Amino acid sequence: MNDTREDDAPIGDPMIDFESAFDDAPFRLSDYRIEDLVTLILFWALILVVFAQFFSRYVMGDSIGWTEEIARYLLIGVGFMGSVMAARNGSHIMVEFFYHYMPAWQALLLERLVNLVSLSFYIAMAWVTYQLASRTSSLMVSIDLPKSIIYFTVCGAFVLMAFRTVQRLYLKYRDRTNDA
Secondary structure (H helix, E strand, O other): OOOOOOOOOOOOOHHHHHHHOOOOOOOOHHHOOHHHHHHHHHHHHHHHHHHHHHHHHHHOOOOOOOHHHHHHHHHHHHHHHHHHHHHHHOOOOOOOHHHHOOOHHHHHHHHHHHHHHHHHHHHHHHHHHHHHHHHOOOEOOOOOOEOHHHHHHHHHHHHHHHHHHHHHHHHHHHHHHHHO
């Protein structure tokens, strides 16, 4: 007797899915924006600072004092600028499971609601971080730079997230009305 049911979905080869993840699309410079470059620069600066910290601590025997704090701030910058990239592409984490089992009109309504809530969140957080940055006058511990630089960077990232979300939604709904 066969233990499998006939209505079960066929199990595919997992290597096909694995290999498809490495299919390379042709490189087009037009796919990238300024936030991609800023994120790349921050990421490489983070790599260099962490390497300097590792090298000075484990090879030289005496770590550089400012590297830990600067690495933390660079990581914050990479995270928030990466969020701008995700907002531009519409690739923030979401639960797509429900969209597949809803009627089309319900999925469209939920998508618009989620986009509106996301946009509202970005604008609210930009305002909050601007207020926080304006009130912060303390300096970083290891170097004489104001901590407000970090908060203004986060504020700028939220503003860019809101801008890129509006831009993505405009292009998406403009294309939908052109197709109709």
